[in-house]
Amino acid sequence: MSKMKAVYGEDKGSYTAKLRTKSMILTIWFIFLTIVCLLPMYILIINATRSSTEIANGISFIPGTNLFKNIKKLFGDVNYNTVFNVWIGYRNSFFITAFSTIFTVFFSAMTAYGIHVYDFKLKEISYTVILLVMMVPMQVTSAGFVAFMLKLKLTDTYWPLILPAIAAPAVVYFMRSYMKSSFPLDIVEAARIDGCSEFRTFVSIAIPMMKPAIAVQAIFAFIASWNNFYTPNMILISSKFKQKTLPMMISAVQASDKFTDYGAIYLAIALSILPIVIIYIILSKFIIAGVALGGVKE
């Protein structure tokens, strides 16, 4: 007995101790990574509250007192509010993002539903086509896209930014996989017997049943569209101030030579990321779960 204790007891003790030290070292490492992740944003917020000279003279980890002066400069000074106007940016970005998100989830659900529920000749082919085109990046088609839009005289309008959202192959793929696992076809038949029209079955039965999938995809579509800099920048060629989206405003800050006050620049950047960070804080659990779903490949 004592021999066993001598052998196993000690071993177990050292094993636990080993685990404890490993856990501790890892926790420290994770805290370090957390700091690396948050430090740029922390400095951003701190610097948004400091004056230009303070920022140039040294780094600080405590907020300054210059926030209101920076706000006044950013919104009041002609040199600044003709380059970066956060309200116009929010409005335009929100307009484009809201419509494209709604279009993406609604029409993707509709396409997935059409492929999942009905039997028709081109069913398998059309799904294969969707899978194939999932990987074609925007950057490849953009030269032809811009040339085509120039021909149609649709550049400098929001149409080419909103309408393409209807065709989102990756979202269709996700919705189809979701439907396969949790949308029994008997429901459609039951609705038919009750005299429900096909479109109404989709809108009032299928969509409510797919809420979880739609929510996840809506969040990602929203983030992707809100952050999109490439497409608006290439379509809104004459970059009229009233039409600019938020990322375009920020790129104008970078290009402008009148935008010299560091405090105002930091404040502008902070305002540009504020909405998306708030959304993230509220929805982070769903977002992380959604990313994890994307990683499951059966």
Next chain:
Amino acid sequence: MASAAQRRIKSISYAKYGYLFILPFFIVYFFFQLWPLINTFILSFQDNKTGDFIGFDNFKTILAGAGGRAARNVSKSFYKSFGNTVLLWCGNFIPQIALSLSLAVWFTEANLKIPGKGFFKIVMYLPNIITAASVAVLFLQLCGEAVNTPGSLNLLLSKLGIVKHDTVSDKYDTIKFITGTAQARGVVMFIQTWLWFGNTMIMLMSGIQGINPSLFEAASIDGATSGQVFRKITLPLLSPIMAYTLVTSMIGGLQMFDIPYLYHKDPNNVNKDLKTVAVYIYEYFHDQTDPKMGYAGAASVILFIITLILGCIAFYLTRDKDEIAKKKQRKKAAQQLKQQNKQFGGLSL
């Protein structure tokens, strides 16, 4: 027990509704993606100015520099931007995968007691959702290199004693994070890693969680160390997902645009050491005074072919192996049946 109504419904063909439901997708897809893609191919065979058909001349110019000094510059710039893309991608992917993989393994190890796992995950994913354009401009500010008014990073380094501060002239011996070739590339690689490691980590974590837990249990009963478990169980079973991550990251890397495009001080020119293929294409078709649609189209086609190859690899790696095996078996069975039938002179016995 099908009722009369049910039988009636069965006899109605609903195929037309199927077409109706998928119609909007395909119409929009045709106009806004497929036609632009075809149009890109057409452009690649056309002259930059006149739009005449010139065969493979644009490709020859870009790939071989055929046709004078200007053409050689176009070609040189293409290879340079391609090299930049590959370099920036490697410099971001290697640290990213190392970091994500180790974090994913540690986060999923059941017997480690780490408080606040959920919080760490949320924080590490946070950079990924922030507008890339804002991130680029933010880092441009943080990495400011002016000797009189350096950015926060140089100030931080001067506090740590790495960057020298001349108190007499009040000038800093700053590190050139924006104009220096290696430094600027390093910053962009860091930003890309910073943006993406959380995303990759969560993907890999869900992959590890998908591995049968009894394997880990058996290994721990047999007294395997965590290193052995990682090498012999986690890594081999995770390899399809790792391969998928690798290929999708490569395709994403070929599209790298926002950060290299915005991370420069000179208001008119992109830093030539950061110019990626996507920026290269963009500059040609977006040029207001002298757009070179032909070059943009040809470079896009080259990019498309590379993406296509990578996409096929991804498709091959993530294909449903069981499904394919089943299909093969079915084929074999059908063939055997055919042969049997032949043996008896086509007579079914």
